[in-house]
Amino acid sequence: MSEMVLSKSLEDYLEVIYHIVVVEQAAKAKDIAQKMQVKASSVTGALRQLAERDLVNYSPYDQITLTRKGMEVAQDVVRRHEVLKDFLIKVLSIDESEADSVACQMEHAVTTEIIDRFTKFIEFVERCPRAGDSWIKGFDYYCGEKPQADYCRKCITQTVENFETNLKSGDEMNESTVRLNQVKPGSRVKITTNKLSGVTARRFQEMGLTIGSIVKVERVAPLGDPVEIIVKGYNLSLRKEDLDKIEGILLED
Amino acid sequence: MKMIALAGNPNAGKTTVFNGLTGTRQHVGNYPGVTVEIKKGVIKKTDFALVDLPGIYSLTPYSEEERVARNMLWKENPDLIVNVVDSSNLERNLYLTLQLMEFGIPVVLNLNMQDLALAKGWKIDTKKLSQTMGLPVVETVGHKNKGFDELIKSVKVALGASQRVSQTAHFSDSVNRALDILEKKLSKENASGASRWLALKLLEGDPDIEQEIANAEIKQTARELVNDLEREHNKEIETLLAEQRYKYIEGVFLQCVSSKLSFKKPLSSKIDAIVLNKYAGIPIFLIMMYLVFQLTFTVGEPMMGWVESAFAWLGDLIASFWPEGSESLLKSLLVDGIIGGVGGVLVFLPNILLLFLAISILEDSGYMARAAFIMDRLMNKIGLHGKSFIPMLIGFGCSVPAIMATRTLDNRRDRLVTMLVVPLMSCGARLPIYTLIIPAFFPSKWHAPMLWLIYIIGILLAIISAKLMRVTIFKGETVPFMMELPPYHFPSLKGTLIHMWDRGKLYLQKAGTLILGLSILLWALSTFPMLSKERIEEYDAQRETIVQSELADSLQAIQLSALDNLQAEESVEYSAAGRLGKFIEPVIVPMGFDWRIGTSLVGAFAAKEVFVSTLGVVYSVGDADEESESLRSKLKKNYDPLIAFCIMLFSLISAPCMATIAVTKRESNSWKWAMFQLIGLTLLAYFITVAVYQIGRLAGL
Structure with a gap:
């Protein structure tokens, strides 16, 4: 991330240049001025400042391109903008044009960490069976009028039903089932089947490797076996021969 | 006298809690028939006996430790169980707690290592936990000696209200209905108040309990109930029960623990990133082993010299009571037999204490589990456990401390095999024989290869015999390899020294008396x-x-x-x-x-x-x-x-x-x-x- 602090307007310039460059490969001062709805003379001033910071390649009367660094900074600004816009639309159900202009204001104040949190939160809302699309719609409804307990009950039942059917169709689709001994370190897996038998199977369950639990593969020992995993918040090492018999769904991060 | 059992997972800090509760009044005894030691003590300022059970993950008897713990609870019926729980590893630790609650004796939950939980960003609502699970809950920080007075107080209160009730509310209705049926049948025959627990064990198919129940009809009923449950839930009964326990725990955890996500990586995982690194891991391990060896044998050597000369001096002193050249038998017995024999035992003491110091530090800090993690692949090839490596390495110095170092192995079978093959690692006492003989018979360019050959033969024989024993006499029992990698601790000086002395003392007491007797016998023979x-x-x-x-x-x-x-x-x-x-x-x-x-x-x-x-x-x-x-x-x-x-x-x-x-x-x-x-x-x-x-x-x- 850029360590320099860019003023709000410079970030806006960078964003605009980015959008033009993505389509046209290079930008002209005139186009920038048009998009920003400012006079060509103020564009020149801003471009000079950006060039001083080594963010754009600019000389008068020539085409304008982004430097490598400028590209990175611009992408960061654009990403912040997109995430915020996404949040406003998807979670708060604000309409698109308003979301766009508000995101434009907010993007300059929000740090990357918070943006990451926003991303996670959106992902969470989309994925968690208790939230999802219908939940957001419920929020719309809530903003209109206070819901009845009856409505809530119906909603919960519906959610559970949907969850069950999704689970079943998920099984049929067999989304990328992997054996635990083949998972790369750093990945997380939700356990779906345990083909171990007898004492070993029982032991695995007692240690917290039950069906449905989420396991993170931490590392493989220097000699290639055993494997260290994190389950229920603690670190456990297991041999590959046993992990071979446990299957799960790879979770994306 | 009331009896209180101390139970908990390995690494939950049980030993510190035991020492905290008993002060210094403890003695180490051997439980009949097994290697697992059960420590007994008396709780400070009370007359309650405290029995320290071996560290276990579960009450299902699939390891020696678990069988001992379960039998102790079952046969000796303590009045209360203090369950030590590692707060930073709450979910897995609560699994044992549930099993203890199922057993029915009142349980006091001791949330230990609160500082670690806090470091993890967890805030545990003790009051809520106590209400949800229906247990008294007391927090302690074992190594800072905090919270023990409160723990004793709550033990006293719980003892006053003690009444045996098996708690099975965390299971589903269908399981509980099955338990009801079995319990009713069992209570007609068995008045111990353990009927519900026995019923559960019958459902779980615990072989020891099945043997205990004579009534074939009850067993038949249990089988039918298990069949019904398995069909209803479409999974095996053990899986079903384990899942239901964990599901309950998950709920408890969500309700009682608020976690603040921390962006910081825990220190342990930072250390592990280096110590268990693909490339650096093995060199670091080798350096650590080298240091242990150095500490034990190089630092120990001058001390051995001191012990030797002290005994030589004592021998001379006693010999001087007799006139020069006296052939007195008593003198010979005292000087050659007893002092020589005792000296022969004590001369190893510096080595043994230093070795146990090193091992205690490695164990208490958490590195031992990492060493085993690194070596496991190699040791697995010869049918042993990663932890067997360290005793075998020490065996090059001296078999006595090496055999004692097998204590770090939790599994009895792995431990026995290791113990039996350790003497094949050529120990230091054999070196004088080689150094006498090799120069006498072999040309000088053969000296080093000859010595090397002898050592290699020893290692190969150890590997072959270990493998052979694993496919013959130690074939039957299989316990899967599951080893926890606990977070690193900074070992406390006091804890490490106690650990070291506990082991050193045993060497002196038990091996000492035997060696003394045999020394006298050999003196007499010659x-x-x-x-x-x-x-x-x-x-x-x-x-x-x-x-x-x-x-x-x-x-x-x-x-x-x-x-x-x-x-x-x-x-x-x-x-x-x-x-x-x-x-x-x-x-x-x-x-x-x-x-x-x-x-x-x-x-x-x-x-x-x-x-x-x-x-x-x-x-x-x-x-x-x-x-x-x-x-x-x-x-x-x-x-x-x-x-x-x-x-x-x-x-x-x-x-x-x-x-x-x-x-x-x-x-x-x-x-x-x-x-x-x-x-x-x-x-x-x-x-x-x-x-x-x-x-x-x-x-x-």
Whole structure:
């Protein structure tokens, strides 16, 4: 991330240049001025400042391109903008044009960490069976009028039903089932089947490797076996021969 | 007197809680029939007995520790259980808690290591936890000695209200209905109040409990109920019960723990990123092992010297009570037998204490589990556990501490195999034999390869025998490899020292008494029967003649010492040890050995380093050590390189010393394994040496 602090307007310039460059490969001062709805003379001033910071390649009367660094900074600004816009639309159900202009204001104040949190939160809302699309719609409804307990009950039942059917169709689709001994370190897996038998199977369950639990593969020992995993918040090492018999769904991060 | 059991997962800090609750009033005892020790103590300012159960993950009896713990609860019925729980690992720890609640004796939940939970960003709502689970909950920070008074207080309160109720509310209705049916049937026969727990164990298919229940009808009912449940839920009953327990725990966890996500990586995982790194992991491990070895043997060496000279001084002091040259039996018993024997035990003490210091630090800090993690692949190949590596490495120094180091292995079978093969790692006491023999028989460019060959043979034999035992006598029981990698702790000085001393003391007490007895026996064997009065008088007369003769003093001295040596040789030959040597001569001839080597081998059973000095006596060269050239030339005259090699081979493979056997007896808690080790190693040594000698002769060597 850029360590320099860019003023709000410079970030806006960078964003605009980015959008033009993505389509046209290079930008002209005139186009920038048009998009920003400012006079060509103020564009020149801003471009000079950006060039001083080594963010754009600019000389008068020539085409304008982004430097490598400028590209990175611009992408960061654009990403912040997109995430915020996404949040406003998807979670708060604000309409698109308003979301766009508000995101434009907010993007300059929000740090990357918070943006990451926003991303996670959106992902969470989309994925968690208790939230999802219908939940957001419920929020719309809530903003209109206070819901009845009856409505809530119906909603919960519906959610559970949907969850069950999704689970079943998920099984049929067999989304990328992997054996635990083949998972790369750093990945997380939700356990779906345990083909171990007898004492070993029982032991695995007692240690917290039950069906449905989420396991993170931490590392493989220097000699290639055993494997260290994190389950229920603690670190456990297991041999590959046993992990071979446990299957799960790879979770994306 | 009320009895309170202390239960908890391994690494939950049970030992610190035990010490915190009892203060210093504790003693270590052995539980009948097994190696697992159960510590007993009395809780401070009360008359409650506190029994420390082995660290366990669950009450299902699939390991020795769990069986001991379960039987202790089941048969001795304590009045209360204090369940020590690692707060930073709450979910898995609560699994045992649920099983203890199912058992029905009142449980006090002790949330230990709160500081670690906080560091993880967890805030545990103790009050809510107590309400949700229906247990008194007390927080402690064991290593800071915080919270023990509150814990004792709440134990007292809980004891007042103690009443046995098996709690099974965390299971589903269908499971509970099955339990109801079984409980009703069981309570007709069994009035112990444990009916519901027994019912649960029947559902789980616990083989020990099934044996206990005589009524076939009840067992039949249990089978039917299990069938129904398995069909209803479409999974095996064990899976079903385990899942329901964890599901309940998940709920408890969500309700009672608020976690603040921290962006910081925990320190432990940062350390592990280096220590367990693909490339750096093994070098770091090797350096650590080197340091342990250095600490044990290099730092220990001067201390061993101090102990040796202290005993030599004591021996001289006691000898000085008798006039010069006295042949008093009592003097010989005291100086050669008892002081020599006790000295022989104590001389290892610095080594053992230092080694246990190193091991305690490695264990308490959490590195031991990492070392096992790194070595497991290699050790698994020979059918052992990653943790077996460390005892085997220590075995190159001395088998006694090495066998004691097998305590870090949790599984009895792994532990026994390791214990049995450790003596094959060529220990330090055998080195004098090699250094005496190799220069006498082999050209100098062969010295190093010869020594290397001997060590390699030992390692190979250890690997082969371990593998062999794993596919034969230790085949049946299988316990999966599951090893926790606990977070690193900074070991506390006090804890480490207590840990070290606990183990050192055991070595002194148990092995010490045995070694002392055997030392006296061996002293007697090489002393009795003594030469007849006439023979002694003849020697004395010869001495007299030399002294009276016209020879120069220096010549007289030489002749006198030659005469002393001759007399010593004859005494040994005449003694029981000498006769034993002669008696076994026919047996050892196939290895190329004569009675002199036989006698030395009898002595070497006390300790391998005695071999050289006994050989010196039977070859009448007086006090010989491994650098003795006169002994070497005698050996060269009497034996050839093949016999020399066979001597080394036999010394390598046969049991290193009686201390080893004594410690194996102590650590396996069974004469059976000690004898198996002794006889097994002796037979192995015998057959291999015979084979080598005979094949060598046939090949014309």
